[in-house]
Amino acid sequence: MSELALEIRAVSKRYADHVAVDALSLAVPQGTVYGLLGPNGAGKTTTIRMVLNLIAPDEGTISMLGTSNTDRRIIDRVGYLPEERGLYKKMQVRRVLRFLAELKGVSARDADRRIDEWLERLSLTTPEKDWGNAKVDELSRGMQQKVQFIGTLLHDPDVVILDEPFSGLDPINAQALKDTVVELRKRGKTVIFSTHLMDNAERLCDSVCIIARGKKVLDGSVAGVKAEHGASNVALSVAGGQERIAELLKDQGLIDKVDDQNRFFEVKMRRGADPQALLRAIIASGVEVQRFELVQPSLHQIFLEKVGATNIERGMSGHG
């Protein structure tokens, strides 16, 4: 697995009145779950559309699985779930799915077999009712989303790209989606999804890229991003010896800020400082430590800190 699932090099896209994506570069290794994060209007959808060759970038190149994304053959190995979902309303579910599979070069017979498997797996065929024979517009919204998701995965793609997959999903479907993403990763597939919901990203992603107003803010593995960009906090409780602790916590080399609550301290470490050094110093001072816990900042906090509330608001008024 030497080649990257996706590599974007210095890609820009300008529209008449604004820059949607500005010199964006990122790399997604194969077999990982990758999150493209950003506020609404940050350029996520534009980036994804360029990756799928739906629109052409003004500058830069994009390659997938080692080949330029303009090569139509590579597209057969990619599954795409757009943000705005839709199916042919008057068509039978099975027919729609067979059509979508055929567009990816799957033979009708293979498609039929896989459709049956998937319909059963997402409980669209039950002993009472086979929704596969119903027309799309007879299905509930949740069921239609399942069908759309099946359509994305029918041809067993190596790279799955999901644009805002969680928006509008009910909790049950959201769980099914998460399960499927985890299962895909276990099978060595690459999943790239965009979202503005940091909780989902934090739990699912191996790596993330945060963009705002078309520019990359940061990227890397979730753990790395937290270590590098998150100001790590320490929750500290001691039994007595507050004076000695207060002296220790004045060390500007280690400590950025202290919230002193007498027996409990919330300590914000200086960026890059090693919390273990603090722990060693406290133990050396002989104070009895009741609690010393590294509190990792959430992606959400990093996101807020990095992008900033003003940026989000500005970003909201922009386009895709």
Next chain:
Amino acid sequence: MVSTGKLMAVIKREYVERVRTKWFIITTLFGPLFFLGISVVPGLLTVRSMRDAQVTDFRILDATGTKLGARMARTLKDRELNNPLRKVIGGAGPVAVVEPKILTLAQAQVAEAEATATRAVMNGETRGYLVLDSATVATAKARYAGKNASSLGEMSQIEAALRAALLMQRLETAGITGARADSLARVRADVATERITSQGRGGSGLVSAIFGFLIAFLLYMMIILYGQNILRGVLEEKTTRVAEVVISSISPETLLAGKVIGVGAVGLTQQLVWLGFGVGISAYGMGMANAMGVGTFALPQVTAFQMVCLVLYFLLGYTFYAALFAAVGAMCNSQEEATQAAQPVMMLLVASIILVQPIMTQPTGTMATVMSLLPFSSPIIMPLVMSGTQVPLWQVSASLGLLFLACLGSIWVSARIYRVGLLMTGKRPSLKELVRWVRYA
């Protein structure tokens, strides 16, 4: 690079999903019935009105001082009895023919008799009256007044009878009487029209004109029907957002091509079914004509060359308009918007069909030549002109060549608008924006 398998998948979907609809089944089966209805019902109505109201039901005010009135009444009745259409309605036994009532009077009494007759017509006792005055024999002029005065058919029947009666009268005056006079007067001239082309003589002129008109109208209908069908299809894909999924798998050009071919195939299927009906109906019609003794007419002879041209004009004309309709669909967000945006395309089509009638009367005129060369009207006008007259080969080639180029142009422009438009939402683009789409797509 277009993958044939994927193109086939699009064609198959467009074809199968349309042929399965109720709309298709209904129009395919009932379309011919509708056409049959609008062509046969007027004929049946004529026959009915012949039974109800007879052309011979009027009064003759004869002030000629001769037996002209009586002679004319007899001629008219004889002819009416021999009218072939009467045999058709005679299913329930022969219908009695009323003889015109003759009032012989002096010239001085004409005015008064006319007043009486007018009242009789107003009371519904009779349908009209014919005045033969003292000058009629010399000038061959008469006057008719009545409820049916505006019926061109009935008036020409009365005129013909008067002409025949006058002729007999004049022959008698010249000393020719009896059987000789009859044989001289009973001359019925009948001009059968026939076209001559460089391939030789072929078919009746009238029939080929009707044939040409039907072809032109059919092409117009098919282009409008299926062009709009494509527009709706594109609009559906765009508004339901299926388009984005589809063009993430295949190029917009493949989707556009598949759509145009698939929907075109639906049109061809329908035409084949209709053609089957048409052959059946015309065979039946010929049989009926034989039974009526009207005499059969030769169907226009369509040469292989004409057939090939017809198919080419349909395919190219359809493609030209289908691509334009698809582009309109791609730039709109709702049915209302699309109806409005399709106006310019519709105008091109309507302009062609409006000019069908003047061109039919003058198939060799300048307008016919120009309209059969212009790409937007040639698919409709050229087949029409070709059925009416012999078109020089260079004109046909030039017309097809121009149409082919226009086709490439419309596909090129539409594919670009299509590519950009499918993913665009929001306001409909202005003409300036459209140009930018085409230039930078």
